[in-house]
Amino acid sequence: MPSSVESPVPARAPATGRVPWIAMYHSVADCADDPYRVTVSPGRLERQLRWLRRRGLRGVSVAELLAARARGGGRELVGLTFDDGYADFLGNALPVLARWGCTATLFVLPGRLGGDNAWDPLGPRKPLLTADGIRRAAAAGVEIGSHGLTHVDLTRADDTVLRAETVQSRLALEELTGGPVAGFCYPYGTVDRRTVAAVREAGYGYACAIDPGELSGPHVLPRVHIGQNDTAVRLFLKRRLHRLRRRPVEGLR
Numbered sequence: 001m002p003s004s005v006e007s008p009v010p011a012r013a014p015a016t017g018r019v020p021w022i023a024m025y026h027s028v029a030d031c032a033d034d035p036y037r038v039t040v041s042p043g044r045l046e047r048q049l050r051w052l053r054r055r056g057l058r059g060v061s062v063a064e065l066l067a068a069r070a071r072g073g074g075r076e077l078v079g080l081t082f083d084d085g086y087a088d089f090l091g092n093a094l095p096v097l098a099r100w101g102c103t104a105t106l107f108v109l110p111g112r113l114g115g116d117n118a119w120d121p122l123g124p125r126k127p128l129l130t131a132d133g134i135r136r137a138a139a140a141g142v143e144i145g146s147h148g149l150t151h152v153d154l155t156r157a158d159d160t161v162l163r164a165e166t167v168q169s170r171l172a173l174e175e176l177t178g179g180p181v182a183g184f185c186y187p188y189g190t191v192d193r194r195t196v197a198a199v200r201e202a203g204y205g206y207a208c209a210i211d212p213g214e215l216s217g218p219h220v221l222p223r224v225h226i227g228q229n230d231t232a233v234r235l236f237l238k239r240r241l242h243r244l245r246r247r248p249v250e251g252l253r
Helices: 042-054 062-070 088-099 131-139 159-177 193-201 232-245
Strands: 022-025 058-060 077-083 105-108 143-146 183-185 206-208
Touching: 042 058, 042 088, 042 232, 058 062, 062 077, 062 143, 062 206, 077 088, 088 131, 105 131, 105 183, 131 143, 131 159, 143 159, 159 193, 193 206
Parallel strands: 022 077, 058 077, 077 105, 105 143, 143 183, 183 206
Antiparallel strands: none
């Protein structure tokens, strides 16, 4: 799998441009018990990546996507993100990505290494990657980003917790991987101006949200949830609606 080591954001913000399409995945495993709709089967992921390729598109990490956009290109690229750092990423998602020549960004929780998705009161316990698992993903060319330390709603966190979840998670991941960590992902997708400022001040070059509302810029990149029910028709509609609804923003070409 090709590695993406380029800077994810330009040194100087480019002119206003269309928001890129970034897909949001979580777990890649059996979908039999999935109350939060955060799981896709390996077979479904395979078909979704095939759909991209047949349309001349390729899934890449957010860092690679933004670097390409900063150079004035990247129109054929789609960002692929996987939230939470589930252990099934290595055995189920990574081989599929490799078959289709794709990279991805994996947003992990350094405060829950080897733990599980305890923040989800319903559904099965899903194991999370260990430190070694994260290093293996990084060695395979996957961009590692922070999802905070422990998966808390940052809009409800006090200043001490907010700093730990942003600054300390980045430092922990850089020590773990031995490389820079440029991307952040807001747990639950919840975001406000205070959390955006904290993420920017923590040194992240970009951050991913879900639907940031009136907020705009490289630290609140909107994403499209992709699930088990997203067949070719649904993917087409989601991509079309994303392009129609998302207004251009400062800081992106």
